[in-house]
Amino acid sequence: MPEPQQPEGVIAPTGMGGTMDLGAGEALTLEKTPGGPEGTGPQEKPRSLWSDAWRDLRRNPVFIVSALVILFLVVISVRPSLITSGNPLQCDLAKAQEGSQPGHPFGFDGQGCDVYTRTVYGTRISISVGVLATLGVALLGSLLGGLAGFYGGVWDSILSRITDIFFAIPVVLGGLVLLSVVTSNTVWPVIGFMVLLGWPQISRIARGSVITTRQNDYVQAARALGASNSRLLLRHIAPNAVAPVIVVATIALGTYIALEATLSYLGVGLKPPTVSWGIDISSASAYIRQAPHMLLWPAGALAITVLAFIMLGDAVRDALDPKLR
Amino acid sequence: MLLEVRDLHVEFRTRDGVAKAVNGVAYGVDEGETLAVLGESGSGKSVTAQAVMGILDTPPARITGGEILFQGRDLLTLKEDERRKVRGAGMAMIFQDALSALNPVLSVGDQLGEMFVVHRGMSRKDARAKAVELMDRVRIPAAADRVRDYPHQFSGGMRQRIMIAMALALEPALIIADEPTTALDVTVQAQVMDLLAELRRELHMGLILITHDLGVVADVADRIAVMYAGRIVESAPVHDIYKAPAHPYTRGLLDSIPRLDQKGHELYAIKGLPPNLMRIPPGCAFHPRCPMARDVCRTDVPPQAEVEGSGGARRSACFFWRECLDGRHDG
Amino acid sequence: MGRYVIRRLLQMIPVFIGATLLIFLMVNVMGDPIAGLCGDKQCDPATAAQLRQEYNLDKPVWQQYLTYMGKVFTGDFGTAFNGQPVTELMASSFPVTIRLTVVAILFEIVIGISLGVVTGLRRGRPVDTGVLLLTLVVISVPTFVTGLLLQLLLGVEWGWIRPSVSPDATFGELIVPGLVLASVSLAYVTRLTRTSIAENRRSDYVRTAVAKGLPRRRVITRHLLRNSLIPVITFIGTDIGALMGGAIVTERIFNIHGVGFQLYQGIVRQNTQTVVGFVTILVLVFLVANLLVDLLYAVLDPRIRYA
Numbered sequence: 001m002p003e004p005q006q007p008e009g010v011i012a013p014t015g016m017g018g019t020m021d022l023g024a025g026e027a028l029t030l031e032k033t034p035g036g037p038e039g040t041g042p043q044e045k046p047r048s049l050w051s052d053a054w055r056d057l058r059r060n061p062v063f064i065v066s067a068l069v070i071l072f073l074v075v076i077s078v079r080p081s082l083i084t085s086g087n088p089l090q091c092d093l094a095k096a097q098e099g100s101q102p103g104h105p106f107g108f109d110g111q112g113c114d115v116y117t118r119t120v121y122g123t124r125i126s127i128s129v130g131v132l133a134t135l136g137v138a139l140l141g142s143l144l145g146g147l148a149g150f151y152g153g154v155w156d157s158i159l160s161r162i163t164d165i166f167f168a169i170p171v172v173l174g175g176l177v178l179l180s181v182v183t184s185n186t187v188w189p190v191i192g193f194m195v196l197l198g199w200p201q202i203s204r205i206a207r208g209s210v211i212t213t214r215q216n217d218y219v220q221a222a223r224a225l226g227a228s229n230s231r232l233l234l235r236h237i238a239p240n241a242v243a244p245v246i247v248v249a250t251i252a253l254g255t256y257i258a259l260e261a262t263l264s265y266l267g268v269g270l271k272p273p274t275v276s277w278g279i280d281i282s283s284a285s286a287y288i289r290q291a292p293h294m295l296l297w298p299a300g301a302l303a304i305t306v307l308a309f310i311m312l313g314d315a316v317r318d319a320l321d322p323k324l325r
Numbered sequence: 326m327l328l329e330v331r332d333l334h335v336e337f338r339t340r341d342g343v344a345k346a347v348n349g350v351a352y353g354v355d356e357g358e359t360l361a362v363l364g365e366s367g368s369g370k371s372v373t374a375q376a377v378m379g380i381l382d383t384p385p386a387r388i389t390g391g392e393i394l395f396q397g398r399d400l401l402t403l404k405e406d407e408r409r410k411v412r413g414a415g416m417a418m419i420f421q422d423a424l425s426a427l428n429p430v431l432s433v434g435d436q437l438g439e440m441f442v443v444h445r446g447m448s449r450k451d452a453r454a455k456a457v458e459l460m461d462r463v464r465i466p467a468a469a470d471r472v473r474d475y476p477h478q479f480s481g482g483m484r485q486r487i488m489i490a491m492a493l494a495l496e497p498a499l500i501i502a503d504e505p506t507t508a509l510d511v512t513v514q515a516q517v518m519d520l521l522a523e524l525r526r527e528l529h530m531g532l533i534l535i536t537h538d539l540g541v542v543a544d545v546a547d548r549i550a551v552m553y554a555g556r557i558v559e560s561a562p563v564h565d566i567y568k569a570p571a572h573p574y575t576r577g578l579l580d581s582i583p584r585l586d587q588k589g590h591e592l593y594a595i596k597g598l599p600p601n602l603m604r605i606p607p608g609c610a611f612h613p614r615c616p617m618a619r620d621v622c623r624t625d626v627p628p629q630a631e632v633e634g635s636g637g638a639r640r641s642a643c644f645f646w647r648e649c650l651d652g653r654h655d656g
Numbered sequence: 657m658g659r660y661v662i663r664r665l666l667q668m669i670p671v672f673i674g675a676t677l678l679i680f681l682m683v684n685v686m687g688d689p690i691a692g693l694c695g696d697k698q699c700d701p702a703t704a705a706q707l708r709q710e711y712n713l714d715k716p717v718w719q720q721y722l723t724y725m726g727k728v729f730t731g732d733f734g735t736a737f738n739g740q741p742v743t744e745l746m747a748s749s750f751p752v753t754i755r756l757t758v759v760a761i762l763f764e765i766v767i768g769i770s771l772g773v774v775t776g777l778r779r780g781r782p783v784d785t786g787v788l789l790l791t792l793v794v795i796s797v798p799t800f801v802t803g804l805l806l807q808l809l810l811g812v813e814w815g816w817i818r819p820s821v822s823p824d825a826t827f828g829e830l831i832v833p834g835l836v837l838a839s840v841s842l843a844y845v846t847r848l849t850r851t852s853i854a855e856n857r858r859s860d861y862v863r864t865a866v867a868k869g870l871p872r873r874r875v876i877t878r879h880l881l882r883n884s885l886i887p888v889i890t891f892i893g894t895d896i897g898a899l900m901g902g903a904i905v906t907e908r909i910f911n912i913h914g915v916g917f918q919l920y921q922g923i924v925r926q927n928t929q930t931v932v933g934f935v936t937i938l939v940l941v942f943l944v945a946n947l948l949v950d951l952l953y954a955v956l957d958p959r960i961r962y963a
């Protein structure tokens with residue numbers, strides 16, 4: 001039976017800024033063929049997939065720019081005070097909705113808070129939600145998917161059906177239902193929800209990748225030589241099957257940041273006084289006619305952050321997938 | 326001459342540099358003649374053929390010089406639309422792997438009939454009848470029933486027959502077959518090769534047979550051109566070459582064929598690897614692997630010398646073709 | 657083929673049960689359904705107890721689920737928070753969302769595929785790079801931001817459209833919301849088509865088609881497109897269910913009274929029957945769309961044979 005439910009590598013399309021994948025259909029095959037036209041001659045020295053990819057990435061401006069942007073974002077999410085001396089919660093209602101002025105380049109929001117400071121501090125929530133959710137999803141997903149792909153059989157069938165079930169539930173809808181009654185105003189329920197609904201996506205990728213790798217000759221050879229299952233899995237399969245997971249997880253990280261903002265916009269993610277781009281965009285949307293700057297700055301920051309992660313994942317995928325050179 | 330390639334140069338521009346795939350190839354085919362082009366992968370034999378057909382991917386490929394005269398016209402100066410009309414009708418190509426060379430989602434009847442629809446303006450119905458006729462001609466059993474089938478429903482040998490039928494459809498003057506039997510089972514190879522040779526005779530077509538299999542060549546070819554690093558190193562009537570090669574590379578190729586009458590002897594292998602086309606050695610490109618190489622081979626490019634006594638039919642690009650012909654090895 | 661369809665239908669059953677049960681549990685366990693049933697007022701204990709019994713809320717959850725599903729199969733989806741039967745809400749909201757989805761799918765097909773073909777045939781040229789960058793930006797900007805911005809620009813600043821859609825929600829009014837809903841998928845369709853075209857363009861059978869002397873247009877439409885669009889059509893097919901389920905944000909921005917709007921109301925008011933009812937239908941749509949895509953796949957690609 002074919003499984004064309006989704007083109008390989010497509011992640012539950014939600015049409016909602018929920019999970020998404022750039023590589024719709026761009027199946028990641030990691031076979032290495034000598035580049036160039038028929039016989040550009042033998043290569044001087046054998047190059048591994050990873051060192052080859054790294055050599056490519058170092059020369060790829062897209063990779064360099066997005067990596068630098070991400071580095072910057074991570075730094076200011078750890079230490080926002082590096083680039084702002086303000087306090088995001090110190091607001092002056094008298095200045096509400098005022099535009100740009102000296103010392104306050106982005107102007108003030110509806111509560112009279114400094115938009116620049118709030119935008120800088122908002123990085124922290126977005127980055128931590130993105131990173132933690134991705135870690136959780138990647139660990140849980142590759143563990144379940146990898147084991148199912150390796151052992152096959154009943155567990156594999158059961159896991160496939162379970163992932164089918166999760167794919168049938170629209171992500172934002174699930175988020176609304178689950179988070180609408182949560183009273184805790186921390187990032188943990190949001191992250192928990194993302195891990196709960198996100199793991200099947202990685203699990204499917206990991207499963208496919210492990211199955212492909214398992215069939216390679218060198219794995220068969222190791223098996224024939226009597227390698228134990230755990231040794232096969234850890235030494236031979238995992239290092240070679242992990243590439244697609246990394247690519248998809250990097251792109252997913254961007255989408256989780258977008259999803260957090262979407263949920264906050266819908267009023268079920270994080271709530272004030274937490275400083276988050278989603279909350280700020282949501283409250284700004286009420287003043288969209290009078291003071292569009294309140295919306296544009298956090299929205300711009302959000303878009304740049306998501307873009308950086310997606311482009312990073314895209315660049316890594318291109319480097320790991322020699323097929324399209 | 327039906328086809329004459331003169332001093333053809335083709336380059337590939339890749340991210341890692343420029344690969345010189347074809348460096349001044351010249352060969353010709355007469356009507357009704359079979360020319361075998363021999364060489365390792367990377368020797369430029371397929372690239373030359375694709376340049377003749379006009380199906381090189383440009384970029385990355387680029388034809389940087391030369392002429393391709395077909396029935397007196399230089400194909401390289403034709404307008405794209407004129408050139409297109411030559412393809413399929415004037416010359417046709419048979420590819421190595423019929424499974425990937427045939428469109429997987431169109432029936433073989435559609436793909437065969439398409440030739441008549443496009444070049445002859447036939448109706449679909451007439452074209453389909455022609456397709457059945459062609460399939461009969463290449464001896465596909467129950468052609469009328471199978472004309473609606475898709476490529477994956479045929480066996481490898483049958484698929485290659487369909488490939489041949491497609492090439493023969495408009496009875497072109499020239500067929501280029503690029504390793505037509507390499508992808509097939511040994512038992513089927515001979516059948517397909519015989520069929521090709523027979524149809525070529527019937528239709529009196531010129532044939533360029535690209536191969537690395539010397540065994541096939543001896544049976545069907547009239548002339549042989551041996552290619553190395555984008556150049557022709559030796560060209561000669563087929564029997565002359567088998568008798569006594571005039572280039573050390575040809576000798577190496579012949580010596581590396583396993584022979585039943587020399588059982589027990591160690592099989593000869595040309596030492597070293599084919600050259601990197603981005604860094605072709607100066608002088609004679611073969612010198613790093615040549616057992617006869619001397620100082621002059623490392624600095625000067627050997628000219629295409631006419632082998633004496635062949636009446637112009639035989640050429641070798643080796644300074645020391647006489648020694649080679651005599652079988653005197655230095656190494 | 658027939659046996660394949662039957663097997664697929666059977667396989668859909670556990671997925672359907674699993675997905676609806678999951679959402680049922682989420683709604684029930686997480687919230688207090690009674691609070692929702694009494695509407696905006698506070699329930700008095702007596703009424704609450706009576707309602708609890710009436711709606712089987714004193715029974716175990718799995719029994720509640722079975723009872724509910726039993727009713728659903730007789731066409732009784734229960735009552736919404738305002739006393740209206742859920743089926744009435746569905747009758748008024750589904751046509752709106754279906755229209756919205758149709759507009760979105762049309763955008764994906766017309767714009768997404770055209771852009772993908774153009775860029776796939778011109779890989780590496782300025783057009784390609786430009787469109788590629790644009791798709792990345794579209795994918796990176798969350799739908800709700802795209803929606804708000806378009807509403808601001810087209811609706812408020814330039815006055816081309818009405819910022820909010822009337823209850824009729826005609827096709828004309830849904831053009832901009834449809835574009836917003838489609839935006840992310842549109843970018844995917846473009847990228848997917850582009851990759852697929854670029855990949856197939858180098859394939860052996862396209863080279864054969866060129867060698868046959870076919871005109872460029874015929875090579876592209878008959879040989880290249882036919883093969884390249886198979887994954888794209890698959891993607892668009894599976895996207896139907898996702899678009900309908902994902903319309904919440906778009907409908908909220910443009911005040912469209914469709915499925916997303918009703919679901920949002922149901923969730924905010926913790927009305928189990930509305931939420932579970934709508935989700936049940938959405939899951940069905942998703943599953944059926946996937947099945948149809950699989951069958952379509954066999955029609956488009958003769959190599960696939962279902963046994």
